[in-house]
Amino acid sequence: MERIGEAEYAVMEVLWKEAPLTAAEVAERVPAERGWSIRTVKTMLGRLLAKNVLRHEEDGRRYLYRPAIARADYVAQESGRLIDRMFGGRITPLVAHLAERDRLSEADIAEIEALLKALKS
Amino acid sequence: MERIGEAEYAVMEVLWKEAPLTAAEVAERVPAERGWSIRTVKTMLGRLLAKNVLRHEEDGRRYLYRPAIARADYVAQESGRLIDRMFGGRITPLVAHLAERDRLSEADIAEIEALLKALKS
DNA sequence: CTCGGACGACTACTGTTGTAGTCTATCAAC
C-alpha cells in the first residue's frame, strides 16, 4: 500500500465517511479550512487512483469515487509504522508514554481496563 | 517544532542515543542498511540544524552535534498527531484498534494492566 | 442547433525530502 500524504488523507477521510461520491461532492465535503479549489481535489483524486487506494466507476460523463482500501487497514498500517519507529514495535511503551504525558484520563484508564478484561476472556 | 522526515529521524535517533558526536561519528552509527555516504549525513545534520532540532558547538575544526529537543517531546508530538488524525484525539480507540488487530499479546495485556494499576494509585 | 458550463486529462510550479557531488580551507605527516 503506497504512502498517502496529509492532504491526500483528507480526501480519503471524506470518502471513508461517505461513498461513492463525485469529484464535486468530495470537494464540497472536504473541511472548509483547507480552502481548496475543485482542481486541487481532482488532482488528489487522480493521485489516489494512481496509488490504487481509490477506485472509480463511470457514471455517465462523471466518475464516482470510492475507497479501495479500508480505513481500518490504513490506520493499522500507519499506527504500526509509528509504533515500530518510536517504540520498537512494542505497544506497552506507547501506553507508558501516553500515561507519562498525562494523555490518559481516569476515564480512559477505566475504559482501557474494561477493554483488556474483555480481551482476556 | 518543525517536521522531521524519515531519513532525518534516523539521524536524530543516533544522537538521542549518544551525544555529542561529530558528523563522522554520526555517519558511523547510522544503521548500515541505509548505506549512506558521509555527505548525506552531513546534509541531514545541516537541515536538522536549520530546523532547530539540533545544536552544534565548535570543537576545533569540527562540530559536535547534539539534540536540541528531547526524544520524548518529539515522540509525544508525533503520537499526538497520529492520534488526532486517526482516532479523533482519543486514546482508547487506538488501544481498541491495536487490540482488534491482534497486536496485543497476553503478556502485553498483563503489562498494560499493571501499568494502569500503578497509575491509579 | 448552438453555446455555456461542468467534466476529466494533462500540465505547471513551488517547496521538501532523499541522496550526493563540488569547492575551499586547514591540519597533519612527511
Added chain:
DNA sequence: GTTGATAGACTACAACAGTAGTCGTCCGAG
C-alpha cells in the same frame, strides 16, 4: 613547505506533495 585527507559550506537533482491552471469534449438549456 608541499601534499593529501578531512571538515564544513554550498550546490545539484530527482521524486513527491501541495496547489492550481489549461485544454478539449460533451451534456443540457434554450
